[in-house]
Amino acid sequence: MDDLSAKAAASAVYKVSPELQHEVEQFLYLEAALQDEHRFREWLGLLSEDVRYTLSTNTLAQVRDRRRGIAPPTTYIFNENKYTLERRVARLETGMAWVEEPQSRTRRFITNVRITGQAGDEVRLSCNYAVHRAAKARDHHTFYGTRRDTLRRNGDSWIVVSRELELDEFVLVTANISIFL
């Protein structure tokens, strides 16, 4: 309870009311739908001014190093704030972001939504995601991963305060990531 920083899953279920669970899930689905419908400016409106949005690389470590808590270094794939996320949207709007011209189609699936903590007007949750992207005539890409979000109550809805993404690939098998995960 009240721990918004834990990365590992808690060993016991954190109990919340069905109403809160429902409310949070519906917010996540709305957010996913806005992105799938390319309504990125509206989506940006669901992010707090101080939002942090991150994704780092994964590495393969040998058991000897893992047991000593040592892992190969990682680096950012996304390391965004509200402004850089907005600039990514602005880039798509230029009509010259060639990777997204003509525009791709995406479908986002959010599952395993678990509220993992509450503090003041913020909730912490974890969920798994799958994103399918169809682009050009016949390119199909899928992105699978998990993420930890912190949401803040905003009137009768929510805003995203932080999103820590993980993507379950070591060598990315897509040529680039041109969408939000």
Place this chain on the structure above:
Amino acid sequence: MDDKLNVRQLVDAHKGTVKPAIYIDQDIYDLELERVFGRSWLFLAHESQLPKAGDFFTTYMGEDPVIVTRQKDGSIAAFLNQCRHRGMKLCHADSGNTRAFTCPYHGWGFGLEGGLSVVPLEQEAYRNGLDKSKWGLVRVPRLTTYKGLIFGNWDETAPSLEDYLGDMAWYMDGFLDRREGGTEVVGGVHKWVIDCNWKFAAEQFCSDQYHAPYTHGSAIQVLAPTPENKSDGKPLGDGQTQRPAWANGLGGVQFSEKGHGSAFFFTEKPDANVWVGGEVSEYFRETYPEAERRLGSVRALRLAGHNTMFPTLSWLNGTQTLRVWHPKGPNQIEVWVFCIADKAAPDSVKEALKASHARAFGPAGFLEQDDSENWVEVQKVLRGYKAKQTGFCVQMGLGFEERRKDGIPGVTNYTFAETAARGFYQRWVDMMTSETWAEIEARTKEYQKELVHG
């Protein structure tokens, strides 16, 4: 001449044409693994990635997996990442620290120096005897470092790295030798797959300044320091450069030699390109006097532009991205990208650089996204019967090659040119059709002589 696949008919560097078979043909690719990747100096790792004895980093030379290790005596060695017993891949970690490498298949163990040291059940299983001294790891026979970069070569007869680089070393020094203490890798390695031939990526970083204003138009448009993009006029913070390097109107240079290539624009100030974070750009301005003392003004001022060391090592000055295009068949590459910082830079600048680098040229980077898309789409078109036979135009600046008198070395041209691409493909042909290094060097020399009459 030993041109069993007739590649000389596919590339005409004098007229500036190439036939697309060089990007898709499996037989040509197989010969590339032997004649290009089997005898070129290939980048393996940066010394900063292996600070301690027992540190290792796994990578590829062509399609061959290799392990690079720091030895107990401080030297560096590299081995084919393959167990000598039954061919299993030996080490599956990206990097780490170890005393030995043990094969997951039957448990053969190899020391850091590559020798076979452990054979499970040796007495019972090898009643016939096994001479362990004969079954050590296959060592990369030529290994050397150049200003922090570790290179390997499978070919014992290859020229020294310095001879192989030629004047490319002058351009490389401008990237690696700006400050006392040299460079280091910041953060981890970006790795991703692009479905294109390795030559599209390598050639673009070798020779293609021309694509930047158009391919990367969207990124420049939204990150340019204007009040429309951010009310304070600083999208990437204090210190962001005001405009792209190509918008200065001061001219520039493209370089070509021995298949390597590089190009940049002259600037009045030591300005990194417009997409580089303000804190990083400011760092380069502050450290300019030291860089000028070490390199002279031309290279110290140069904080933009592209480079390829033949065949597959590329980098961008100022943006600080260094990448290898590992070939994975004729139709695919695996890109490995390293962020390079001056070792003497403050930690805050290194952190800012890591963020700036990923934002611009990571797999989700504002600029990187559009490059890969181009190569993938070209590769798709080349499946076509007619497309396969339709030659590409590589004629930009043909006939305007020169040797400069101001100390900038090599065969040169204006920045917007395809001189380096023609040199890249000529070198490729020379390697593909020559049995010995003497022939390769003689042919390349002859081509360059024709270009600049001496």
